[in-house]
Amino acid sequence: MDSGESRYQNIFDHNNMGLRKDLTGSIPDDLLIKLPDGYEIIGNIAIIGIPSSLTQYHDAIVAALLARRPSIHTILNKTGSVYGPFRTTLFNPIFGKNLVTEHREFGFKYHLDVSHVYFSSKMGSERKRIADLVKPGERIFVPFAGVGPYVIPAAARGSQVIAIEMNEHACSWMAINTIVNGVSSQVHIIRGDALLANNFIRQKFSRIIIPTPYGLINSPYLFLSMLSDEGTAHWITFSNSVQIKEQVCALEQGGYHILRCRQCGNVAPSVYRWILDIKAN
C-alpha cells in the first residue's frame, strides 16, 4: 500500500469544483453558466458533462482541466446518464483515448476501464467509514460488488468476503484488484445474479454491504435474511425524502434498528443516495 498523502485522495473533493471560474473570459458568460462547475476524477481520467451548446469550447475546457490536473491522460464528456444493468456510462473522449486507469482511494488501488464498468469516486469517504467498522474474522457479503471498492477495504481489515457481480468485466477487474491490494486469498468472487444469492449461498454474514444499483430494487429484505444475529447491513439506496422515511419505518416495524441514515448525494431531481446502517437485533 502507498503511504503519504496520495492515500487520502478523496472524492467529495472540493478541488474538483470551480472550473467555471477558470474559464471566465474564455467562454461567454451566458454559455459558461451552462457548464457544470465540477467534474469527476477517476485515476488519471476526468469526466465532465458538457452541454452541446459548448461544443466549440472543448479545447478551452480541456486546457483548463489540464492546467488543474496535469496528470490527466484522458478527458471524457458524458453523453448520457448511467444506463443498463451494468450501470455503465456513454462517453465521448475530448482528450486522449485511454479508458483504463488506476484509481487510488485511502491507500487502495482500483484498476478499471471506465467504459466497461460502474465506478464512482464520490463514495470514497463512506467506503472508508464502512471499512473502518470491520473487525478481523468477520464474514462479509457484498452483492453488486463492481470492481471491489467495498470488498477490498473490508478484506484488508482481516475479514473473509463473498462478492457477487454480474458484469464479467467488473469481475475480472475485481480479481485483479484483489491481487494488486494483497487480499485475493480472502475474497471469493462469484459472477452471477445477486438477486438469486439466497438460492446458492446458505451461510449467514456478520456484515452485508449492499450498493444497490439505481432502480433495480428498493428493498434490502432479500439480503437482510442472510444477516447473522447482531449482524449489520449497510444499504446504499436511492429514494426521495418521503420514500426513505417510509422505508425506515418499515424496517423498524420489521424489528430492525436503524443505526444511521445519511443522505449522500443527489442523483436526479428530488432523488437522493442514502446510506443506512441497519442492525439485525
Ligand SMILES: C[S@@+](CC[C@H](N)C(=O)[O-])C[C@H]1O[C@@H](n2cnc3c(N)ncnc32)[C@H](O)[C@@H]1O
Ligand atoms: C451501483 S453499481 C455498484 C458497483 C460497486 N459496488 C461500486 O460502488 O463501485 C452496481 C453494480 O451491480 C452490478 N449488478 C447489477 N445488477 C446485478 C445483479 N442482478 N447481480 C449482480 N450484480 C449486478 C452492476 O454490474 C454494477 O457493477
